[in-house]
Amino acid sequence: MTLAQVAERAGVSRSAVSFVLTGRTDQRLSVETTERVRKAAEELGYRPNMTARTLRTGRSGTVALVSDFVSSTSHANSMVRGALDALRERDTILFTVDTQGDAGQEKQVIDSLLDRTIDGVLYASMFTRAVTPPALLTQVPFVLLNCVPAVGVARAVVPDEVAAGRDSANELLRFGHRDHIWFIGTLPPGVTGGLSWRGWAPLALSERLEGIRQALADVGAELAGTQMVDDDWTTEDGREAVTRLLATGAHPSALICANDAVAAGAYQALHRAELRVPEDVSVVAFDGSPISRAIDPPLTSIALPQVELGRRAVELLFDKEAQPVIHRIAMTMVRGGSVGPAR
Amino acid sequence: MTLAQVAERAGVSRSAVSFVLTGRTDQRLSVETTERVRKAAEELGYRPNMTARTLRTGRSGTVALVSDFVSSTSHANSMVRGALDALRERDTILFTVDTQGDAGQEKQVIDSLLDRTIDGVLYASMFTRAVTPPALLTQVPFVLLNCVPAVGVARAVVPDEVAAGRDSANELLRFGHRDHIWFIGTLPPGVTGGLSWRGWAPLALSERLEGIRQALADVGAELAGTQMVDDDWTTEDGREAVTRLLATGAHPSALICANDAVAAGAYQALHRAELRVPEDVSVVAFDGSPISRAIDPPLTSIALPQVELGRRAVELLFDKEAQPVIHRIAMTMVRGGSVGPAR
DNA sequence: CTGAAAGCGCTTACAG
DNA sequence: CTGAAAGCGCTTACAG
Numbered sequence: 001m002t003l004a005q006v007a008e009r010a011g012v013s014r015s016a017v018s019f020v021l022t023g024r025t026d027q028r029l030s031v032e033t034t035e036r037v038r039k040a041a042e043e044l045g046y047r048p049n050m051t052a053r054t055l056r057t058g059r060s061g062t063v064a065l066v067s068d069f070v071s072s073t074s075h076a077n078s079m080v081r082g083a084l085d086a087l088r089e090r091d092t093i094l095f096t097v098d099t100q101g102d103a104g105q106e107k108q109v110i111d112s113l114l115d116r117t118i119d120g121v122l123y124a125s126m127f128t129r130a131v132t133p134p135a136l137l138t139q140v141p142f143v144l145l146n147c148v149p150a151v152g153v154a155r156a157v158v159p160d161e162v163a164a165g166r167d168s169a170n171e172l173l174r175f176g177h178r179d180h181i182w183f184i185g186t187l188p189p190g191v192t193g194g195l196s197w198r199g200w201a202p203l204a205l206s207e208r209l210e211g212i213r214q215a216l217a218d219v220g221a222e223l224a225g226t227q228m229v230d231d232d233w234t235t236e237d238g239r240e241a242v243t244r245l246l247a248t249g250a251h252p253s254a255l256i257c258a259n260d261a262v263a264a265g266a267y268q269a270l271h272r273a274e275l276r277v278p279e280d281v282s283v284v285a286f287d288g289s290p291i292s293r294a295i296d297p298p299l300t301s302i303a304l305p306q307v308e309l310g311r312r313a314v315e316l317l318f319d320k321e322a323q324p325v326i327h328r329i330a331m332t333m334v335r336g337g338s339v340g341p342a343r
Numbered sequence: 344m345t346l347a348q349v350a351e352r353a354g355v356s357r358s359a360v361s362f363v364l365t366g367r368t369d370q371r372l373s374v375e376t377t378e379r380v381r382k383a384a385e386e387l388g389y390r391p392n393m394t395a396r397t398l399r400t401g402r403s404g405t406v407a408l409v410s411d412f413v414s415s416t417s418h419a420n421s422m423v424r425g426a427l428d429a430l431r432e433r434d435t436i437l438f439t440v441d442t443q444g445d446a447g448q449e450k451q452v453i454d455s456l457l458d459r460t461i462d463g464v465l466y467a468s469m470f471t472r473a474v475t476p477p478a479l480l481t482q483v484p485f486v487l488l489n490c491v492p493a494v495g496v497a498r499a500v501v502p503d504e505v506a507a508g509r510d511s512a513n514e515l516l517r518f519g520h521r522d523h524i525w526f527i528g529t530l531p532p533g534v535t536g537g538l539s540w541r542g543w544a545p546l547a548l549s550e551r552l553e554g555i556r557q558a559l560a561d562v563g564a565e566l567a568g569t570q571m572v573d574d575d576w577t578t579e580d581g582r583e584a585v586t587r588l589l590a591t592g593a594h595p596s597a598l599i600c601a602n603d604a605v606a607a608g609a610y611q612a613l614h615r616a617e618l619r620v621p622e623d624v625s626v627v628a629f630d631g632s633p634i635s636r637a638i639d640p641p642l643t644s645i646a647l648p649q650v651e652l653g654r655r656a657v658e659l660l661f662d663k664e665a666q667p668v669i670h671r672i673a674m675t676m677v678r679g680g681s682v683g684p685a686r
Numbered sequence: 687c688t689g690a691a692a693g694c695g696c697t698t699a700c701a702g
Numbered sequence: 703c704t705g706a707a708a709g710c711g712c713t714t715a716c717a718g
Contacts, residue, residue: 345711345712346712346713357713358713358714361713361714362714365713391711391712392710392711394710394711394712395710395711395712395713396711396712396713397712398710398712399712399713399714400712400713
């Protein structure tokens with residue numbers, strides 16, 4: 001079913017059909033002709049061949065999401081959901097590729113995408129960090145999703161981690177906690193990103209800590225201390241870190257955990273020490289993952305705005321006026337039962 | 344950078360370049376010519392335009408994953424990971440679209456994909472169920488991923504849920520449980536799929552139950568009973584179901600939960616009734632999601648083979664000889680500390 | 687062994 | 703207002 005067949009059926013030239021179907025009005029086709037073309041196209045169930053159109057116009061109605069692990073790991077991939085929603089409104093479809101953080105794979109994948117005439121790229125990271133986008137990317141419009149440029153400027157969308165840090169501390173302050181608040185989940189000196197992603201310094205960590213310190217400083221307080229984890233912010237990490245903390249004789253009134261999995265581990269360590277949440281120790285964390293709903297009591301967690309990140313990134317990609325600046329999306333606190341009054 | 348430029352630089356015809364670059368040997372080009380073309384292509388950094396090639400050959404090196412929620416929800420999307428791995432080996436890239444289970448969106452999306460000359464489709468479901476693939480799909484090779492055809496036959500890959508059911512029961516039998524094993528997570532009569540997906544009868548439920556019953560029957564036993572949930576196999580569902588069960592005066596020695604989230608809720612209900620896992624009650628579940636690691640003790644859970652499902656689906660898609668049959672992939676038990684000896 | 691030519695299905699200046 | 707023609711970048715029978 002080609003445009004030529006539609007033209008034949010309508011008794012007009014191929015040009016005329018093309019003009020009608022692409023909505024060009026500068027040719028002032030007669031209403032009657034326009035109608036005849038429309039009718040013929042519909043009767044034949046004609047759909048334009050996008051490959052041919054792309055070859056001719058250089059536009060494909062196709063965007064790619066290039067990420068480290070986003071589409072293959074849990075949770076983070078709600079970004080894909082937001083992106084797909086926004087793309088559907090623009091009649092555009094999405095290539096998805098994960099590079100596992102491997103530069104060689106990344107180059108190969110981007111080459112392969114460029115060969116296919118894509119209209120733009122969302123360059124995404126599983127967690128918030130600074131990245132150096134590959135040089136190839138400059139051949140096409142792109143937006144950084146959940147990451148910021150390590151050097152220079154670029155259009156980027158990230159969660160507002162500093163504000164989230166402030167919110168976490170303010171929630172505890174509101175319940176009367178103040179001088180015995182610990183942060184669980186800093187990284188060992190020289191390690192910036194856990195076992196699986198050494199060197200990928202998560203902005204989430206530094207910015208959340210900064211926000212926490214800001215909020216505490218506002219009331220003349222400071223963190224009682226921070227507790228390191230060895231690994232990747234897992235449940236085991238959280239359990240070990242809090243076990244170690246309690247072994248030092250510390251008496252935390254509240255814990256701010258780097259993420260939900262660490263908080264789940266904190267629950268376990270507290271439980272083993274016969275400390276109750278929230279009666280003895282309050283806990284807040286970040287992520288808003290399914291884990292926050294699966295532990296008892298449900299965790300007060302500041303949720304990553306995954307869907308909104310994906311959506312905004314697409315909007316920026318299509319916005320011709322968009323400046324190369326970093327957009328920060330608010331994180332929302334989802335309250336559970338893990339925060340109670342300070343003793 | 345086009346093929347014509349390579350031809351000019353090498354001093355040969357465009358045909359010759361095409362033959363060399365596509366690896367056609369039936370033309371018996373001289374070694375010297377072949378070499379000259381290779382060198383010219385490399386020096387110019389030539390990469391073929393896939394759009395032009397697709398227009399000419401009708402093949403695009405592109406596959407689409409069409410699903411309800413797979414790429415936008417947690418956990419299930421590890422299927423994407425498996426698919427991407429297998430596709431990379433075949434130099435093929437992946438379109439991802441989620442239809443939210445809406446037939447209108449699905450039709451629109453498949454039309455849009457067909458317009459782009461895709462080589463095949465993976466038609467996927469978030470959870471294992473029977474589907475009626477849209478008629479449009481027959482225009483292109485396809486494989487059902489995590490679902491089976493409601494009528495007729497098709498190439499399909501699903502987890503071996505019956506075997507998983509048997510494994511769950513056998514694990515409990517091994518620890519001496521027998522006559523007080525309950526299943527948590529059946530659906531109310533007439534409801535087949537929870538609030539969000541009414542009517543999407545999950546095969547997971549019926550097949551896991553069947554496996555459980557088989558294994559128990561093998562030793563002359565049967566389930567003590569089943570407990571319904573109202574909703575979508577959430578933590579709240581599990582908590583309520585087990586609370587209700589205990590209120591009846593039942594004394595389960597072990598629970599088999601429909602999934603990890605339900606098990607997390609079961610833990611909570613048991614804990615509130617001052618019953619310990621596994622000393623008082625053993626628990627096993629299905630999924631192998633991050634939740635199974637976040638609860639205490641870690642849950643013995645039979646993991647969905649997500650990555651393997653995705654990988655196998657791609658292999659079937661590219662296998663010209665593949666018959667329209669259902670392939671079942673083994674689920675693997677990941678042992679936690681939630682199963683102990685029967686009292 | 688090589689090269690000129692047709693054609694995949696479109697869009698778009700350009701001439702009428 | 704309309705139509706013939708060129709061309710996007712390839713592949714591939716076909717003639718030499």
